[in-house]
Amino acid sequence: MHRFLYIVIFILSTGPVFAASSIQNLQHLIDQKLYDQAARSGEKLLQKHAGDPDIEFLTAYAYQMNQQSGKAAKYYQELIRQYPELPEPRNNLAMIYLSDGDYDSASELLVNAINTHRSYATAYANLSNIYTGIASEAYRRAVSESNEPDSYANNIELTALTRLTPVRARATAESGLTEKSATSLTLVNQLIGWAKAWSEKDLDAYLGYYSNEHKLDYPTHRAWVEHRKKRILRPGFIRIEVGNFRIRAQSTNRATIDFDQSFNSLGYSDRVTKRIRLNRINSKWKITDERVLSVL
Template identity: 30%
Template structure:
């Protein structure tokens, strides 16, 4: 299990490097050269120097977590990756690395929770899906082993345990088409796991909605107009964000907006203003929006394509909106759902 997860984690570093197309590539390449040469301490010095100038640099913080793991400083690596998940909840890679460390120490329930968060953040993240399958296999192995401890004559449990152990232990069969790319990419060869606990529930599978009952024409027209108004508000919110027009951006939030960590609205707004205005370039696109309007409330689920000088992220987002003073405003926002 540990060997399997280490291999797929190599791809996590590659994924983040590819996402960070506008990040200082030369610095990352230099760190990669040092690591490949076994100069781990020198690599850490270079990363620390970069972070001293840019404390929020997502890629350098990610690399620091990898280096700390290379140095067998798991507790410190856990702190780094945990903070990354707080600051960039839309990135699945830190959650995947988190799961690898948990799995390597036998904490499979925590590994499962972290992988479910990675998948919830990016449902198309194949590495996390594969890792989750491995973790479930290990959990099944533990359950069958416990069953045999309670009843050593349970032949069915013996057979299942053998099958699962063979599955989990098969690290040589097959090839991963991504592995070749990763091996040729700077830094990828030194990537290992790092982590911290992030609890979450397994996302509920989407169920088909029943066919709506026929409504009189005037009601349908009203519902369509409401959805159009909601979508227009969300698009204007993304446009203000892209233009770094923080006054217009913050105006899209309701008076009773529920801040992510329960902090006072004023503190949250100031933090958002500093983060947005501190970026050299921002572009936010809204794709595949699904809108559900119920009177003066609405739920909008969409894919958010975010690009800045530091990173590019493709993630799911949900906005809960209310109509106040004739305008649709955001009451709550969540990433990864």
């Protein structure tokens, strides 16, 4: 299953005409995938226009795509220091950390990117993919009983997007992670944890994600628990992967999420679209209903 993490290319400022022309030329080299030439051109431009955020960002991107992550990271870090309100440098630096296997630093940068701009969907999607990747890597290692280093970062496909975002517009944009966005992250992470507990056959953790009222089509919650206990603890491995989360409805204490689920075991496998409903109970989100919507 391919997972996509997005690198953002964008124009930061509305500078003089000479700067705009230089940036256009630099952008053209990048569009042609002439990354080595673009990086060298960016360095020359910065000798004349030191500290120009547009040129610094595109130069960093050229280095990143030319497999010179150390030089790219240096520019991204400087941009974050100079322009803390911008989410894009954090997003791209997170990709470098991820390629080094540093999931925690990558996740932290993406959370901060979302904090700087509440509607920054790219960082949100990337963060979700990192969570999914961490869970998938845990499944792989659990199933294979392998102690090999994490391999998820090596399978990422980077997709470049173009964003034209002036610095001043970013500086005055409404910032801060809204309560709804923060809750969305919590809900996605909750379902990934649920799938991980299921895959690891951690029955107590798995059942802990459900409301005590949940019974599906069984007469009581206890009857449903006994059914799940027999299914989960039967011999053989279980591997669950979840992704493509779509939050259909959300309020302070209720949420409905559709997502794709892949189930694999020794004698059976399937891929389905599921819908899960959750209620916030004593400050914790609990599953109250779980249904298969369609077979994929």
